[in-house]
Amino acid sequence: MLVDMTSGQTLFAKNEDRRFIPASITKVMSAYVAFEMIKSGELDLRQQFTMSPAVATDWYRTGSTMFLEEGEAVEVDLLIKGITSVSANDASAVLAEGAAGSVDQWVNRMNETAASLGMRNSHFGTPNGWPDGGKTFTTARDLELLAKAMISRHPDLYARYFGKEGLRHNGFAQANHDPISGRVDGADGIKTGYTNQAGNGFLGSAAREGARLILVLAAVDDEPTRGNAARQMIEWGFAGYDRQSVFTAGQTIARAQVQNGEASLVGLKTAADVSIAVPIGDTAPRVVSVLYDGPLEAPIRSGERVARLTISGGNMPPANIELYAAEDVAEAGHFTRISNAFESWF
Template structure:
């Protein structure tokens, strides 16, 4: 998300809390909460707020969680009309040499033609290394070109501490790395941009292909109410990791756990982190979509300010039972330059609550501002003398 830092306005606090003052919620009973995961993050997608973080900016090898970018890139191409779920790709000799019988797979045979839909189901639910390579070659011409597209997409959405060396996360001497923050960002973009594709492809029990049935090893599916994905990862170098999500009553949480010592520890911390996030916090509405939030200064416009409105419902997440009000700050780089169209993303609303990292959501221009004529420029100049 673009950073708007030059101009800011602190809004009056919203009196939202109704619980008794001083109430606190501890993340876990131990002094080191969710200790099974050296790297951990929990994000509330409905508000954009980080609820828990440990070493969330530390780089690590994501292993098969890499496949989430392969899924996201495919979803983007489907929406753009560049890829169709019904088209088929065959396993080439190169893909067969590299991936036949290697790691988790769909047991694809040389020359076997498989639809994009089936490949994506295999990647999402049984972590198929071979399907990732076949999709990459078919959609981009080569694995190398697909990986270049993965890295370009990572830059586009702001994954600044991530680099991909393979389409599937196989060990590559550390060329593939990411952070918990970047993975949470990837999950947020995939779910918010492609909710229907996400619901269709992710979170299934497993996959049967060529008479071989395999189970999905997602540690929270069927264990956490509302859990619907996303992807596990494991190599001896990376340890056990998980990027997961669940939705309840309109609240969606995204979690990252990495570096766990076993699949059992990964499952334990994943379930505990998710359940704590739903039990320990409430999300409350601040502004409805389209609601007036504030204004921004405009230069050389027919009006000296433009109203700023919420691009979507804006929410804040509070510890359950705690009293408090968020600090709301409008940030934008300006004054904005006229002319402006209605609905342009020109600012952000920063939401800060307690010691938690602040979240930011986009604000749009609520009206068009044409360029000033000579008389309006004169009036604007006179008005600025009395500010």
């Protein structure tokens, strides 16, 4: 699956809603939960957690590791680097127990977060994707939602932790197995996954000239094939389409009706500059539509997501862009409601 994150266009998809085992791609959700906790103040990068005896029993040198020792105090910053750079199972468990009180509570939070993101076909049974008898599963579409949320909500943390070359800790230097970062222009992550049962998977992203692509691969036979497929799909996603600018960030592009508000209309804007991916040579006219469940109900907060813009036509994959309220609309007072009622009669 290949998606243009900027416009919401699906450039390529096959079995995007079919469930599969993500293996270590699971760690992206652990990283996202950590980012959310950092943003809310529940977690600090300078906090230190130790590998408890219980965690050591299950995860000391189990699978991919950053070679933590039982009782070793490690900052959250380093644990996240271990998770994102060298896929450390031990770091995932130490972070989970330290931040949430137990691994089980952390996994519960992962599942609550998945539900809040609309990941309807995903469930997590561990913080790191270790085989768990099928409890952990996801889909390409759900991973695309996760990647989009992480990059858009936490751009600084994403840039800090993903797409790095590797990690050295406790005398062990390890490389990142990401097949595109450092090899594809604009690539900056995200995470590979592999088990015998899952095969080779990859959730990746790359950005060029204001456009960002998100890629999902699953159940690939071997690592070289996964790498070649990832690089070829990213290059095709950029080279096969012209990016046409349609709106600038903050521009009011339409108005929506408001019910029971001090104003009867509210402006709609995009959160960022919007460009669409148009197949090279496709000159067909475009159809632009604004969709919302209307009229919108006051009160409405400026910046609240309230509508969706769609652009389609020709061979272009349909674009779906979220629209936000351009201003506050307060709930109507008693006299305004009476005035609105009279206006509706004539």
